[in-house]
Amino acid sequence: MxxxxxxxxxxxxxxxxxxxxxxxxxxxxxxxxxxxxxxxxxxxxxxxxTRGPGVVAGPGEGAGAVAWRDGRAVVFKLESHNHPSYVAPFDGAATGLGGILRDVFGMGAEIVGAAGAIFADGATAKASGLLDGVIAGLQAYAAAFGVPVGAVLAVDDPAYAQNPLVNVLAVGVVAVDRLAxxxxxxxxxxxxxxxxxxxxxxxxxxxxxxxxxxxxxxxxxxxxxxxxxxxxxxxxxxxxxxxxxxxxxxxxxxxxxxxxxxxxxxxxxxxxxxxxxxxxxxxxxxxxxxxxxxxxxxxxxxxxxxxxxxxxxxxxxxxxxxxxxxxxxxxxxxxxxxxxxxxxxxxxxxxxxxxxxxxxxxxxxxxxxxxxxxxxx
Structure with a gap:
């Protein structure tokens, strides 16, 4: 089929x-x-x-890039990693962060930080291990990779009981003339x-x-x-x-x-x-x-x-x-x-x-x- x-x-x-x-x-x-x-x-x-005076790279690339200062650009990627994190919270969150880090440094950017967010029903997520697993996965990958994590936001809302969402963010900086x-x-x-x-x-x-x-x-x-x-x-x-x-x-x-x-x-x-x-x-x-x-x-x-x-x-x-x-x-x-x-x-x-x-x-x-x-x- x-x-x-x-x-x-x-x-x-x-x-x-x-x-x-x-x-x-x-x-x-x-x-x-x-x-x-x-x-x-x-x-x-x-x-x-998707276009503007500050947009250096838009849709079609691994990450977005906007002009910053001194000939440099900020490169960033925000992405959901929902289904792997639902199936295997630790590994799903860790691979989500690893993937967007590659999207950012694949454009030549030096990584400067990362963050994450999970939208879930608090009681359900805690009981299933989803909440702790996602947070641990993000933090463990970031620590071993050597990238600082600005925050991991947890939003408690019963509306996400059957459909928890996991978002990850990575940010880097690159000279515009070295943007890949x-x-x-x-x-x-x-x-x-x-x-x-x-x-x-x-x-x-x-x-x-x-x-x-x-x-x-x-x-x-x-x-x-x-x-x-x-x-x-x-x-x-x-x-x-x-x-x-x-x-x-x-x-x-x-x-x-x-x-x-x-x-x-x-x-x-x-x-x-x-x-x-x-x-x-x-x-x-x-x-x-x-x-x-x-x-x-x-x-x-x-x-x-x-x-x-x-x-x-x-x-x-x-x-x-x-x-x-x-x-x-x-x-x-x-x-x-x-x-x-x-x-x-x-x-x-x-x-x-x-x-x-x-x-x-x-x-x-x-x-x-x-x-x-x-x-x-």
């Missing part, structure tokens, strides 16, 4: 001119999920003001995977984010954070950006390697080829050579934490790999930018998926929501 609606599946088949294979279908399910596409709210969000972007808009760029090897954490997590829990939380492997690895990645990322080695960069967050690579290529008006044989992984049996479509799906959709994807000039690859190694960050060249706008996954010399990147990233049918006055009685 496809996770797409009949209308969406028709749009995929029309865009491809054929039915997608199982792996391609999984890619569309992830990037066309509510969590990644905002298909029910994008048209509404587009009505909000995420669009891989040049030919002859190579994708460099940096960070922890891919495991099975959070596979299909982006689609799961839109699911209803019902009376009990479903079984799901919520990603576990590693703040020490995150701190090494942080320092390595800032060093590479400062050295001018990075042409584009994005965190591997929701939908993992898929979203990072496809979105970077699409924003740059390009395509991408990924060599799955070269993706660092920690879940295949020892000595396993053949990458099946199922293993490929796990590689693409895993939400293993503390990972970044860089697009660098081909001639800079050796220096980039050496710099990452010097910071204790594992890395590998895993793909390249294409000029034809196609998104291709290759393993063992076989093409496993071959789709237009624009269709994959921006082709989902959007919902034009209309307000209605309710009728009572």
């Amino acid at each position: 496809s996770g797409l609606t009949p209308e969406e599946l028709e749009a995929v088949e029309a865009g491809l001119g054929r039915a997608p294979n199982a792996l391609e279908l999984a890619l569309f399910e992830a990037l066309w999920s509510e969590h990644c596409s905002y298909k029910h709210t994008k048209l509404l969000l587009k009505r909000l003001p 972007r995420s669009a891989a808009g040049e030919d002859d760029l190579v994708f460099v995977y940096a960070g922890r090897p891919t495991d099975l954490d959070g596979v299909r997590g982006a689609a799961f984010a839109s699911a209803a829990f019902g009376a009990a939380a479903p079984a799901v492997r919520v990603p576990k954070a590693d703040p020490e690895a995150g701190k090494r990645l942080y320092r390595a990322t800032l060093a590479l950006i400062a050295a001018g080695r990075v042409r584009a960069v994005q965190d591997m967050g929701a939908a993992g390697l898929l979203s990072a690579s496809a979105e970077m290529a699409a924003k740059g008006g390009r395509g991408a080829t990924l060599w799955l044989d070269r993706v660092p992984e920690a879940f295949l049996p020892a000595g396993e050579k053949a990458i099946t479509p199922e293993a490929a799906e796990a590689m693409m959709l895993s939400e293993t934490q503390e990972r970044m994807l860089f697009a660098v000039r081909r001639g800079d690859v050796p220096a980039v790999l050496a710099a990452l190694a010097s910071h204790g960050v594992p890395a590998a060249a895993v793909g390249e930018v294409r000029s034809d706008g196609w998104y291709v996954l290759v393993a063992g010399g076989r093409v496993l998926a071959d789709v237009p990147v624009a269709l994959l990233v921006d082709g989902v049918p959007l919902h034009d929501l209309r307000a209605r006055v309710p009728v009572f009685g």
